[in-house]
Amino acid sequence: MNTHPVPGTFPSRHIGVTTPEDQRTMLDALGYDSVDALVDAAVPADIREHEPLNLPEGRSEQQILADLHALANKNVVKTQLIGQGFYGTFTPPIILRKVLENPAWYTAYTPYQAEISQGRLEALLNFQTMVADLTGLPIANASMLDESSATAEAVLLMRRANKAKASAKIVLDANIFPQTIAVVRGRAEALDFEVEVTDLSESLPEGEIAGIVLQQPGDNGAVVDQHEIIAAAKERGAMVTIIADLLALTLITPPGEQDADIAVGNTQRLGVPLFFGGPHAAYLAVREGLERNLPGRLVGVSKDQQGRPAYRLALQTREQHIRREKATSNICTAQALLAITASMYVVYHGPGGLKAIAERTHAHARDFADALRAAGFELASDSFFDTVRVRVPGQAAGFAEAAVEAGYNLRRIDADTLSASFDETTDAATVAGVAAVFDAAINEDARHEPGDFGFDPALVRTSEYLTHPIFNSVRSETQMLRYLRKLSDRDLALDRSMIPLGSCTMKLNSTAEMESISWPEFAKIHPYVPAEQSTGWRELIADLEGRLIEITGYAGISLQPNAGSQGEYAGLLAIRRYHLANGDAQRDICLIPASAHGTNAASAVLAGMRVVVVKNTDTGTIDLADLDAKIEQHRDALAAIMITYPSTYGVYDADVRDVCERVHAAGGQVYIDGANMNALVGLAKPGKFGGDVSHLNLHKTFAIPHGGGGPGVGPVAVAEHLVPFLPGDPTGEFHVAEGVPVVATLFGSAGVLPISYAYIAMMGGEGLTVATKIALLSANYIAARLTEHFPVLYTGETGLVAHECILDLRALTAASGVTAEDVAKRLIDFGFHAPTLAFPVAGTLMVEPTESEDLGEIDRFIEAMIVIRAEIQAIIDGEVELEQSVLRNAPHPAIVVTGDEWPYPYSREQAAFPVASLREQKYFSPVSRIEGAYGDRNLVCSCPPPEAFETAE
Template identity: 55%
Template sequence: MSMQRLTELEGHDEFLARHIGPSAAQQTEMALAVGYSSVDALIDATVPASIRLKNPMALDGPQREVDVITRLKAMADKNRICKNFIGMGYYGTHTPAVIQRNVLENPGWYTAYTPYQAEISQGRLEALLSYQQVIMDLTGMELANASMLDEASAAAEAMTLLQRVNKKNKSMRFIVDSDCHPQTLAVLKTRAQPLGIDIVYGDATELLDAGDAFGLFLQYPGSSGEIVDPSALIEQAHAKNTLVVVASDLLALLLLKSPGELGADVVVGNSQRFGVPMGYGGPHAAFFATRDAYKRSTPGRIIGVSVDRDGRPALRMAMQTREQHIRREKATSNICTAQALLAVMAAFYAMYHGPEGLRRIAERTHLLTSLLATELTKAGLKICNKRFFDTLTIEPGDQRDAILTRATAREVNLRCDHSETLAVSLDETSTRADLQLLVEVITGKAPAALEDITADSPIPAELGREIDYLQHPLFNEYHSETEMLRYMRRLESKDIALNRSMIALGSCTMKLNATTEMLPVTWASFGAMHPFAPAQQAQGYRELLDDLERMLTECTGYDAISLQPNAGSQGEYAGLLVIKRYHESRGDTARDICLIPSSAHGTNPASAVLAGMRVVIVECDAQGNVDIADLRAKATQHSDHLAAIMVTYPSTHGVFEEGIVEVCDIVHEHGGQVYVDGANLNALVGLAAPGKFGADVSHLNLHKTFCIPHGGGGPGMGPIGVGSHLQPFLPSHPVTPVPGLSPDNDVVAATPYGSASILPISWAYIALMGAQGLTQASKVAIVSANYIAHRLRDHYPVLYTGRSGTVAHECIIDIRPIKEASGIGEEDIAKRLMDFGFHAPTMSFPVSGTLMIEPTESESIAEIDRFCDALITIRDEIREVESQRLPLDDNPLVNAPHTLHDLTAEQWPHPYTRRQAAFAMDSLQQDKYWPPVSRIDNVYGDRNLFCACPSIDSFRESIEDEPSLG
């Protein structure tokens, strides 16, 4: 037997085959089925030659998984995790191991999609409803949403909400009290300026006396740690028809009277310290709570209680949570994502500890802070804030430099953003040893050993709080690991995630999130880094960020990348702000028109409005392409005011438009900039690059193309790539400026690099794939989509194709003629797919009455065939309705999904068999998913919006009613 060369064996790695589902032979088989001799022949016919890259991307070749982990470990080891007492909204916390292992590291939780199909998302929805209950209880408000991107953006959303709902005060002034976090102020200023809101910053009492304002922002406790009773100021504001936002801290609210009880109209904050690592800035679930009266104006996702077809309780996202897709430029927010996975973790953290356990954590943190204050006062130091929870601001006098020198030597991080003061914040992870260390660092003297002593609380009696929260049984029944483990498993089993089956969502790219890519997320060397730690302590992160920026510029053809935006919608907003600042720098202040094709994502026009632009819609032709004649006419009409065009490429209709270069040329000819929405970049990488074919800026959905998982509705990352002329206007940060940028630039997220702790995922993906693998992934995504279109074409009309009759990486099947002939619509097909164990494709977007299907490169031909077989079987069932062999009002589609409760009922009143209902394909006999609820009544849920946990008895009854197969 002849042996291979050692270099051949050492150079071989199987990751490409592990990430890309079909084998090379199967890829050719799919191309042949579509009518092309090879994969490359199909690609040549599909991707316009005018945009094809002339040279391969300058990236390293594919690396072995073991080598990628070794490189990441070497980078992580360059981070120095010091004792962090910086605070400012970010704190040490202990993630319970049962939650880390079974949620954060569990693909059953992190690979699920946003719960738009509620019947197969009941587990996540229950966890998110519990999160809302935590927030409502601790803030004292009537309504909470299911999380926001970060505390600063939640504050910005609160500001704009108050400006919308305050009908009694038409002032455009918004007062921000001086004791708020600097990152929050920066994001508020950025959000306010394009909207014409005037931010006034300083002493809130004085500013309120000085003039009208529609809103007031307070921090409670303050950024300095000071606790001020805000009730009198809130009452004064309300007397002047000024509405009030209070930013608060969940751990502090376990001891402090709730903002709702003090009169707040909106309460925002961050749930990071409920078991979520700091991660150099994220991801963390911010919270947003408000009055019931503002529910129709509340941004983000609200989980509500409804009923299913049988009248049993069922959960869903309330309708307004997708309103930015419906209302477009009239939307009140551009939010299209949340931090669902992190909100779930925070909810489970609250359940695991319960109200008494949480209270102990808060009391211990507060007691340690009080003991520290006592020791520092005894040493002659002045504590500026006499009433505090966990943060002390100290006047060090002429000892400041000496203190910071000792802190550096002992690897202690203090807050030192003011020249006159220092601040120190304690948290759940703080110990007696930390207390002794802090006393020694700050005073220069070793303290006497701290005995088991108590201290008087500086919290004023009128702001004290008893345990009046988290009394629902959900927060009192799962304190043992056994019960917690089983509860999380029960919820997980109710949902469909990528670990169960293919999720063929068009425009959402639900591809493999490889385990190797995910491993570094929970390394302490990445997770325990404070976002405002000194730069020299984050050298590993710096190397990772620089290398990832290099990789992404190579993938996109741009010259610079900003990693700050922490969602796709945030990236859209950031990119448009960059364009706006560019025009302003040239004196083109009148350029405020944004052209947007009618096929665009709903967030595009909403983002344009937030960036202070006026939206003009460009029509599409019958083939779904941008109507070049209409574009030219409108660009000419608005030439003096044209700021930008936002165009998705390949188009939202799933086609590589031949005219994209001409689109770019027309807009540039009239002085505008070209924004290419990066939602579909996974069909371009290695084949074409927006920065090369004429675009000026794009956001990149790292949670799509670059393998950060969707997490059941978040986290995501939406960095932007720009040409060199736009680079000076990228987002920076007031606390930790981004190298090479002015700290006065716009700020779109609370931290300089957004959700930094998940960036190793995308770095690892690119390193594992290399230029060759990334290019092949794009090709296979296109081949797989065309294979599906080919298999379904005889059963469902494929709505749009390119010049060669092919589609891009997704295809749209038209259900409208089927509905006209049979009465069966796209929602019936979506629900029926649940009986086959599949999540539905994207429904009624971008065209009403359609399904948009995207297979991704990660799905095997066997899984793709199983999905196509399911849709073909469903089409045959529709034909039975068309031929009247099955009645329109009683058939497997209109009754879908079918639960185990339905199938085991004594009576079966339907004209089709139980077998057809549940086992319409033989493969379902081997692995059957049972939807936990029947079809949900959306109208009932919207008319009876209820977003708190129902009585536990209602859930127990539903569980007891559910039959078991033993």
């Protein structure tokens, strides 16, 4: 295969190393005559695919945009009044262009390296503060995946924190969105605890209760006083979760003031498009005392070396790669980009603007309700916020169809009931038009005014919210523009330099791939529209599914999981349900190699399995003797093995087929984690060399950007025998036995699927395969160039790595005291995000250049690492004391470099400009090294006052 894409084609723009000269330079360093010879040596022959990918020829950027327009035009955009957790909203153009469509925000990685993430950390802290204020609870995390799974996480949190008996049940109010009930029931079934759904407006059921879940407003739109049921639950020793609409909470007494322990919900209606169901940032807030049980991420305030306030992810010991099967959740990515969008929407509007939107929405709903009553219709509730449910005995289908004809989508509850949910985009003409469907008319002389509430005065919110200056000082678009620019300038994202993180595949997210996601024909489709209104979406999704099936070699796929962790969970549930269907209920042991991703173990536990760890050898491969012993020990109970391939150590294990066959022989299934598919596409198919199920990370291999920690998509692909056990349709009758919904909508985070669709279509089968080969070439080039300075920890049988390599610093640390973290912080001074730190082996750095980086950028990284190695040598030779070294005091922000005092023995030039090229283009971190322990001891998780940022003493 020609590894030099034709100039001007999309592969030639996506792939960084394309010229014969650059490839020759790299191959000479490796001692190979061609890229194909290198690949043949690196990839085991017995897993190689010899036929090219059966995919259409690559499309140009112009062609793919035309294709996407054609698909988008097959969707039918109506005024969406379906509600059920998804609402029309208006994304301010400045936020659309300067956040959602801005590579400075969408190409950033999860903010594990806090010093170069201060902008997005501040934006996420704004999100946490916003949620805490509106819910009346002191601690909120930095987003969840979706409202339904956030509720499931809250249920698990109540069970952990309450320490009730294992037999204690969870009680869900019947007036909760049906998709949420379905997701919680699925989690409960997997973990074998009881969930009871009942009408809590009557009373609590009998029996021991660990927690209850209420919703405000309810599924029927009703706003009710929940104080009595909450008090009764507390009296019985139960905890309380309230699913709350944040826009409604500007008017309604918040959960914290009702004595709830937890609040969850969605922030979609705060400026985030409908996106056919996602991605949207959910939230989870808790009372004091529960913060260390929180799932997901929590941004906290700490300080840097000079004592200045600085942000970081707090309580990081809860992260899944550390806690593994003891993790409180399997969530790895969340919805950072969408959380940032929602937080900036609130900054843009401020408390007054947000309340005005809520009051206007509420007034429209009241006008509509008055018109229906006057026309003789019966309403489900006279107390509501935005949703009016109306009884139309036997006529629901007719009215719904008439509404569609008039341009409106209503929610059809059953044959006798409809509802209309109003929102920010509603105007008087919409209300009048929907009323006309019912032969009703708005009384123009009796329209409701803002501040005139249609619910119990006792439920009207009186407490303040969003009082921090950030929500009250950005008034003009000029200010907003500069605030967003200030924050993005504080960060280091892929638009500035290579992000060489191993296992995370921080590759190009092209503008052509990104362009269509905000088109109204895609972005304004409600997830529960009639199927004929989403024809374009469904064709795109079916096409993408077919391409992913071809790439992976499996028989079926579900795009529903909205993160890699959810894909793991769905795949393991498919295995568990397969065994149950075969009468093998005892099969619940999941074997997991010691090198596996931490989420693997956490997902296995959530799927109701027991984890047994299999050892790895000194060369990084699975220890076959230990594998045989564990298989024999657990033969009758063996459910599955989870393998990451290539391994987490960045190596193609030559015995992968053997491992799969041994597990199959014992009756187990093989789960191949698709996190490292960037080393397989076009070369090997997990569904062909032994896998029964794999999840994919579309935010890694298939070009959906990481967005500072989300969105992600984690499709799950399966062999023929597991197809019946793929995630079910949460919009149907919610029969759990037909498949457990993973998220609230059939296609999960559909809104970002056009990105992967465009990427695969523009690359074509040949382009995808060349990309994989160049990823291998680049990783091996880095390994070869750096191994004499930093030994490469693991290589395959031919001395090669896959698409990433692990640099071993442990001997250098022992000799000098310089840690891998010191090197990570020093790389910031060179303008690089650090490689993956201390995973999968403590004391190491894992590097993945991807196929998108050019030789010049790769050489710039190599140069930085060689200079750092010389700085370490100076410490080893006794020329420099460790604590006074440039490494231990990195990074060096401009405020330090240009300060009146310079307390260090090395020069300012060495600190800030260690290589000449930095004089032309230089990134300065906004803060010095951050004290993590201080931030955990002094947990602050909402916006600090402005005076905290005055010059530190």
